Amino acid sequence: MKAGALTSWFGKSEIAPPADIESAALRSDRFRLEREGEWRRLDEIVTRMEGGGLRKVTDDDLLDLPRLYRIAASSLSVARETSLDAATIDYLESLVQRAWFQVYGPRQGFxxxxxxxxxxxxxxxxxxxxxxxxxxxxxxxxxxxxxxxxxxxxxxxxxxxxxxxxxxxxxxxxxxxxxxxxxxxxxxxxxxxxxxxxxxxxxxxxxxxxxxxxxxxxxxxxxxxxxxxxxxxxxxxxxxxxxxxxxxxxxxxxxxxxxxxxxxxxxxxxxxxxxxxxxxxxxxxxxxxxxxxxxxxxxxxxxxxxxxxxxxxxxxxxxxxxxxxxxxxxxxxxxxxxxxxxxxxxxxxxxxxx
Incomplete structure (x- = not known):
């Protein structure tokens, strides 16, 4: 029995063809390149807030923080649904968690x-x-x-x-x-x-x-x-x-x-x-x-x-x-x-x- 017959017999081949792997990689890279600038900006704002509170953040950054958080959260949802690479998903999960704390977390210290x-x-x-x-x-x-x-x-x-x-x-x-x-x-x-x-x-x-x-x-x-x-x-x-x-x-x-x-x-x-x-x-x-x-x-x-x-x-x-x-x-x-x-x-x- 030929390989094509085996594929039709079992439905789908368990091993993705090289073309599919390459397509997924390209799709992941394109997704990241389109949004990476906003992710990096959110990361920088959150890092400054974690290091020095509101004193190290400008007014423009504070105004953009909720918008950038929503973009990162939406990107994480899309990344999970489309099964993008694990590194991108892990990065977004960490970024969204840190940003959530700064957006919705307590505003005062002990x-x-x-x-x-x-x-x-x-x-x-x-x-x-x-x-x-x-x-x-x-x-x-x-x-x-x-x-x-x-x-x-x-x-x-x-x-x-x-x-x-x-x-x-x-x-x-x-x-x-x-x-x-x-x-x-x-x-x-x-x-x-x-x-x-x-x-x-x-x-x-x-x-x-x-x-x-x-x-x-x-x-x-x-x-x-x-x-x-x-x-x-x-x-x-x-x-x-x-x-x-x-x-x-x-x-x-x-x-x-x-x-x-x-x-x-x-x-x-x-x-x-x-x-x-x-x-x-x-x-x-x-x-x-x-x-x-x-x-x-x-x-x-x-x-x-x-x-x-x-x-x-x-x-x-x-x-x-x-x-x-x-x-x-x-x-x-x-x-x-x-x-x-x-x-x-x-x-x-x-x-x-x-």
Missing amino acids: FRWFRGFIFGGWSRAVREIWLDICIALFAMVAGTLVGWLLVARDTEWFYRLVPVQFADERQPGASREVLQGTLDVTEGAGGLTAFAAYLFSNNAGVSILAFALGFAFGIPSILLLIHNTALLGAMLWLFAGADLGIEFAAWLSVHGTTELLGICLAGAAGLHIGRSMAFPGKLSVLDAAAASGRRGAVVMVGVVIMMIVAGLLEAFPRQLVEEPASRFAIGGTFLAFWLSYFFLYRPRDPLVST
Whole structure:
């Protein structure tokens, strides 16, 4: 059987004739030559923007950037459909990806974003979830009362609510002197840095968990807030029973005004997401969750900052300042600062919209 018969029998030959290969090569070269000038110009503009931002790009280049990007994207689509050579396709894929980032990517660096976050973005996000903050605060107050009442009724609840690592000598039956000793200052600051790192890790973990649980319609976040503050209620009952309620409140206020407020904000951010999913209003559930998630994420970045501050306060001033009045002054100052920043500080021209 002749070669022509074999070709007609199987449809098409598996090996392209030399003429077809040459034609494809010519077509690819012609395609590239017709558009290569615009590709190279786009490449040069993107390279300058990657190296120095907008400072190294002229106004004419900025005006041409979207047009050149669309040409490159269209060329890539044609190159794929016509199966041009792999080198051309790889070059266009890389160029289009880099140009897309410059055309549609973020326009600000980290420091500009952080400046906008501090000077208005964070406080505005907190104010936008004020209703969820009220709900979270109510849950925390209720949890504190529940913890106090449970332990007052049955001291066995103390051991169920307070973890062993927090109880140590602070447990029912301890003398006033022993409890007072747990509130005294630490001699020197040696080892407090590691203690601060541990406290930050613990507090941040609780806050992140309270936020993450909000996706289950916010109910687990509320339960977590109640459980955590039930521990606080149990400890308040213990020290109040030994006539050390004021001293314990002063000891706690140094870091507690920052830490508890941060946990409240984290729980409120999670609750905000859950509430928006349960009651999306005119938006779809996904759109409502996305919008509340972005707002909650801004709040959570700030909560991490608050946990760092609380860890430092817990490890240093709280362990080195002895007088209750001084401790109350530190805690009250930070509480006034946070509340003023969140609810009174309202810049007219925010740098970054959240």
